[in-house]
Amino acid sequence: MGRRSSNVTQKSLYKKWWFWIIAVLIIGVFGNFASSDEDNADTKKSDDQKTEVSTKTTETKKEDKADLVVEIADSFETDSSGNVIITGKTEPKAKVQIGFGVLNDPAEADDSGNFSLTYTLPSAKDKKINIFASLDGSTGSKDIIIKPSAEFTASIENSKNDTNTDNANNDSSVPTEYKSALRKAENYSNRMKMSKAGIYDQLTSEYGEKFPPEAAQYAIDNMKADWNANALAKAKSYQESMDMSIESIRDQLTSEYGERFTPEEAEYAIQNLGQ
Template sequence: MSKKITGEDGKTYVQKKPFYKRWWFILIVVIIIFAGIRSAGASDSDSDSSSTSKEAKVSSSSQESSSSSEEISSSSESSVSSSSSTPQSSSSSTQSSSTSVPREYKSALNSADTYANTMHMSKAGLYEQLTADAGEKFSPEAAQYAVDNVKTDWNKNALESAKSYQEMDMSPESIRDQLTSDAGEKFTQEQADYAIANLPQ
């Protein structure tokens, strides 16, 4: 509450609370703190899940390299002696190349994986999303690395997009136009043809 104070001149003045003691300021601070805690918790769970998926990818690639070295060891002795150094050198070059990939490129690849496999984007649409000012704002080099290295089936993405347009009662030719349009999905003509040919009737 405000206090009434009589000044030296005899007038009565109202002394207001400082802004930081007012109810609306406290409410704003509580909301900001709650939002900060919530977003910090969400980013922790995202990083945990991404680190788990990275560990799974690393273990699967190490299993693949060990199986390839077993195949090499089963061949003749002369080929083993000449090729046994090759897997080791290729493994070390693979490890050094994966560690030399910049963090921005890895982040772009993670984003590309999400866009390509959950939103079923085309290659060109994915590149645009990664580099757009209204999108992810990655460098063109990082976006190109991500588009080149993302694991997805572009034909399947075109088909999934076509199915969503089919649910809107669009004709096959309208769907094809939307899939290949520069203002639309930006799939290639071949990917659009595949999607139209495989749409459920």
């Protein structure tokens, strides 16, 4: 009797309208949970795939833009005019230039990667420049030093001396006697390869030119001369015409009763005698 009553109660419960509403709501809630879990899983999977693709793309770009290798000497020396040809090696067909390419036209490396650039040193001082190479988005560079040759340095100094002499000779405020002393001093230097002290003595000596000390000093201060070259010329003359020893030549060059070159000028001459 009890079991039959229970079955009747359950059957009557299924006939109630609110029962089915509650059942639908419960099913909907569980369905949303399941759908949310699937969506989250799909979203995470999609994000992981995007991250993987992004990482691979970044790595590919890094590989595509790897640095170019620029093989080149650390320094180059100019010729007597201050010009230098810079040679090196990088990737074939790469564009190579000095800095931003303002100083000269870019060069293209040949099929073996060899390249050459020309550069003119603006002064007799070391100059650091950058050699820059690029190819298909990849770049590479190296700093090098351009050094002035001894010949170029000498030409710059001579040019300065020429300017000083011209200015001195054209200066109307300079006394005529001073200008005459300057011309005499340069003549002694160019023709007789005399030292600075020797020329001064010759200009002021009562057995020489008899210029006043002020005029002689003006000449010494404004003349153009390569004292090292003068000392070397004298040393060669002593060696060739008198067969003197190295130390005898040194003494003759620096002696108060000889040529009166400085010890540094004499040393330069001795070091370059065999050249």
